[in-house]
Amino acid sequence: MFTHDVAGDPGDYGRFPGAGGFRELAHLFVRGAQARRVVPWLARARMPKLIELLLVGLKNIDLRILRSAPWFARLWMLYLSHGSLNDRSVVALTR
16 A cells, blocks of 8 residues: 655646556545645545545535545545535535
């Protein structure tokens, strides 16, 4: 299992794989300007071993999109910081 930490602004999605996703990735940390831009890709990606996800600066719609990902329910740890989530979004995480 691997950890991938993306920080800064890569300017494009060149650092992310195609639709095949990260098959061996267990920990993913996305910080900086690209965190919100990568949400749609993350929701479609195949990451069967992902157990820990850190995202900075998400909004309610981003969390709603991520919850639709097939890997989301398998997460052991979810770190959301510096975002603007309302109570309704946080309560939805408990379901």
